[in-house]
Amino acid sequence: MLEKFIAQHPIYTEIPVAWGEMDALQHVNNVVYFKYFETARIDFFTQVNLLSNLQTTQVGPVLSDNHARYKRPVTFPDTLLVGVKISDIQADRFMMHYTVFSQAQQAVTTLGNSLVVMFNFKTGKKATLIPELLSALRDHEEEKTEA
Known part of the structure; x- marks a missing residue:
């Protein structure tokens, strides 16, 4: 299972x-997954150099929408792999998809997605x-299945 996950998610973050x-219910709290998504998102952005020019250009990513679907509870101790894929690339935005894999359970526990919009912090637009960046995103775009 782990090998299959890694083959399907060449960019992933270990958490x-x-x-x-x-x-209190002895499983990872639901809101913590959004922190996991953030960690994987920033790791992905670092790997594709999205944040490298943020200080000089004042253009960077902001979240417009964020979702999680919980499939299985996670408990301590465990190590999670959060895979990232990209879809729906448009001129000013793209969708990030997260797949959380539990090493202890050898299973996918959580799915999520975020709509990321590029924002100019100087102009507020x-x-x-x-x-x-467009090229880097396309390199990690989810494969479209042919009908």
């Missing part, structure tokens, strides 16, 4: 589950994807 992330 150890912390004891304090569990709630949306911005377009630069060609280099």
